[in-house]
Amino acid sequence: MKPRSVREQVSAEEWAARVDLAACYRLVARMGWTDLIYTHISMRVPGPEHHFLINPYGLMFDEVTASSLVKVDLDGKIVMETPYSFNPAGFTIHSAVHAAREDALCVLHTHTAAGMAVAAQKGGLLPISQHAMRFYNRVSYHDYEGIALDLDERERLVADLGDTYAMILRNHGLLTCGRSVAEAFTIMFYLQKACEAQIAAMSSGAELAMVPPEVAEHAARQFERGGEKSANRPWEALLxxxxxxxxxxxx
Structure with missing residues (x-):
């Protein structure tokens, strides 16, 4: 008898989450945000169990499919039969956020050149572009502690994240989370753009034009009015x- 497909073994809600997450992996690859087979995007599985989906270790992001995603619990145990494993460093970071934040249904982590460059700067993200304004006083920072393999780092990471949806991992990279895959991806898109603009502006050697704090805060609040819904329109177009x-x- 032919074995059941993954789609036949999961709920309609989980399958929809798998499709969205697999799409996100493909889009991250298209954007050039990948680091070979490393970095991760995870998604909380709909339902009462604390399970989440993460990429199969060894696949490039443009190879990820809805069926190949690995389902694990918060203790790092694979809870559904699969021929794949997952990266333990990805488990450390993502399980920490999923466990601490009920609203963080999707967590996205990158090692882009611009993201790492800003993460290496003492001043962090500067309010010098419109893209950066949405993160004014709304981006958190976590100091580098080495490769994320030590589970006791999780407590410090989530304490630093607080209630923000964007974090700069110092000397490491970028992290965003969202109430949907669409929101986490969209936040990362703008955070990445803000980092690229900052590095480009600083590389010119010209004096930077800083936006006054009251204007930066006003712009950040304007962006917040769009809420989660503002991510859906570009996401649907990307799909x-x-x-x-x-x-x-x-x-």
Missing amino acids: RTLDREDAGYRD
Whole structure:
């Protein structure tokens, strides 16, 4: 008898989450935000169990599919049969956020050049571009402690994250979370753009034009009015692009 597919073994809600997460992996690859097979995006599985989905260790992001995602619990145990394993460093960071934040349904972590460059700067993200304004006093920081393999780092990481949706991991990279895959991806898109703009502006050697604090705060509040819904429109457009060019992520 033919073995049941992953789709046949999970709820409709979990399958929808798997498709969204697989799409996010493909989009991150298209954006050039990958670091070979490293870094991670995770998604909380809908339902009462504290399970989440993460990428199969060894696959490139443009190879990830809805069926290949690995389901694990907060103790790092794989809870659904799979031929794949997962990266323990990814488990440390992502399990910490998922356990501490009920609203963090999706967590996205990158090692981009611009993100690492800003993470290496003592002043962090500066209010010098419109993209950066949405993070004014709304981005957190976590000091580097080495490769994220030590489980006791989780407590310090989530304490530093607080109630923010964007974090700069000093000397490491960027992290965003959201109430949906769409929101986590959109926040990362703008955080990445803000970092790219900062590095480009600083590399010119010209004096930087700093926005007054009251204006930066006003702009940040303007961005907040859009809420989670502001992520859905670009996300739907991105999915249409993926479906036109390669819908294999849905497998």
